[in-house]
Amino acid sequence: MGEAPVVVAARRTPIGTAGHAFRDLTVDRLAAPVIAAVLADLDGTAEPAGSAGPAGARVDDVVLGNCMGPGGNVARVAALRAGLGHEVPGLTVDRQCGSGLAAILVAGQAVRAGEAELVVAGGAESASTAPLRTFRGAETPYPRAPFAPDGHPDPDMGPAAEALAAAYGVDRERQDAYARRSHARALAARQAGRFAAEIVPIEGRSDDQRPRPLRAASLARLPAAFVAEGTVTAGNSSPVSDGAAAVAIVPERLRAGRPGLRLVAGAVVGCDPALPGWGPVPAIRRVLSRTGVDLERVAAVEIVEAFAAQVLAVTDALGLDPLGADDGRVCADGGALALGHPWGATGAVVVTRLFGRLVRAAAPPGTLGLAAAAVGGGLGVAALFEVA
CATH class of the missing domain: 3.40.47.10 (Thiolase/Chalcone synthase)
Structure with a gap:
């Protein structure tokens, strides 16, 4: 068995509301800068680290969560766009809203098993550019894939x-x-x-788009968003968004004194x-x-x-x-x-x-x-x- 996996670098993009700040950026174009940034953090440069990590370790894999992308193995496409070598593969994980965390767990398992020494893991989503999907023969796209089969509850x-x-x-x-x-x-x-060190600027933007001062009176006036006379509104719900985040995971011995999250x-x-x-x-x-x-x-x-x-x-x-x-x-x-x-x-x-x-x-x-x-x-x- 290998050693305990340790997160030794972590970055994210600013997060944009779908259709706004990053409306023209495909999912791989959101993911590539954070992949490059976590590797640059490891080798102490301001430039992408290519396929190398701490002490010359090679990047064994890139594992990214994604829900609504175009297919084609988003992680592999993003790894190539980030400048990693052809020998670095990629794995795309879909556990819907848990995809990014699930990808980190998959990467950690590979490191703990001794099958990898440096894995970049995280997730990316471009709701703005996600393709519309249509069942064969249908005239209009369907709103989302089923989360459960017929006979089981499947609420929005x-x-x-x-x-x-x-x-x-x-x-x-x-x-x-x-x-x-x-x-x-x-x-x-x-x-x-407190966000500055973790954010990788994208197209000149270095702040999350959505945070704003909210007044209790303004929130109280909002109508129920999903169920008549309900309590869930646009104000107390998250928005559909675009963004990416990635971490670098290594075994304990390659941490070499660098602080991290085991x-x-x-x-x-x-x-x-x-x-x-x-x-x-x-x-x-x-x-x-x-x-x-x-x-x-x-x-x-x-x-x-x-x-x-x-x-x-x-x-x-x-x-x-x-x-x-x-x-x-x-x-x-x-x-x-x-x-x-x-x-x-x-x-x-x-x-x-x-x-x-x-x-x-x-x-x-x-x-x-x-x-x-x-x-x-x-x-x-x-x-x-x-x-x-």
């Missing part, structure tokens, strides 16, 4: 968030309060420069497809059970904020209170509600945020961080990291 994500809010008693007032918190935290983090354990689980937002709960519980770690020991938690209702249902179940006692632990610099939600990338964005909150902030070795995402169709993805 908005109605599913409404169902989760109703099932677990997450009211409109708390959802709006959490949305305001996410935007306020993201704006404060930007002002303090991947302790990961889990992917299924749950009721009628309530897909619940997925992080069993995934996190499985990771904690496998490692014997109590959640109270985890200093930083990053959950993909698809909907405020979903985050609050999950944190309630886990005994976390992001609007109170755990304000500084859960998505402390805001999340997808404020930054945006590029589906295939968003699971890698939360790992990049953990890297910024813990490694770049010089947290003590052994400090624990948790990343998690819910997935359409009824899945949860989670990973536990510790500062190395």
Whole structure:
């Protein structure tokens, strides 16, 4: 068996709202700059590192999550566009909104097994340029692929968030309060420069497009977006977005004293497809059970904020209170509600945020961080990291 995998570099693009900032950039053009940036971070240059990593190690693979791209193995196309050699392959992972985090787990497994020594992993999504798909013989494109077959629940994500809010008693007032918190935290983090080191500027843009000041009165006036008389609105939901994020993963011996995030354990689980937002709960519980770690020991938690209702249902179940006692632990610099939600990338964005909150902030070795995402169709993805 190989050694523990360690994330030693992490970068992301600014996140743009679909149809706006990056509306003309294909998914490989979003992914390539962050692949190049994490390798440049490893060799200490301002230029792409080609196929080489720390101490001359070769890049063994590029593993990227993607949901709605054109096919053709997005990871391989992005690796070539980033300037990596022809010998570097690529693997594209589709676990929908968990794809970016799942890709990091796949890369970590290869390193832990001793089958790879340097893997770039993450995710990318260009909702703006994603192809429209049509069933053979149909006259119009279909809105999305099925998340479950006939005979199983297969709700769209908005109605599913409404169902989760109703099932677990997450009211409109708390959802709006959490949305305001996410935007306020993201704006404060930007002002303090906490995003600067992780963002790779794209076409001259170095800031996320979406974060803005939100007023309680303005949010309260918004109508329900998905279900009549519901609680989920455009204001407490994440937008459809474009963006990419990537990390570099090496075994412990190649870390060579470089600070990083050691991947302790990961889990992917299924749950009721009628309530897909619940997925992080069993995934996190499985990771904690496998490692014997109590959640109270985890200093930083990053959950993909698809909907405020979903985050609050999950944190309630886990005994976390992001609007109170755990304000500084859960998505402390805001999340997808404020930054945006590029589906295939968003699971890698939360790992990049953990890297910024813990490694770049010089947290003590052994400090624990948790990343998690819910997935359409009824899945949860989670990973536990510790500062190395």
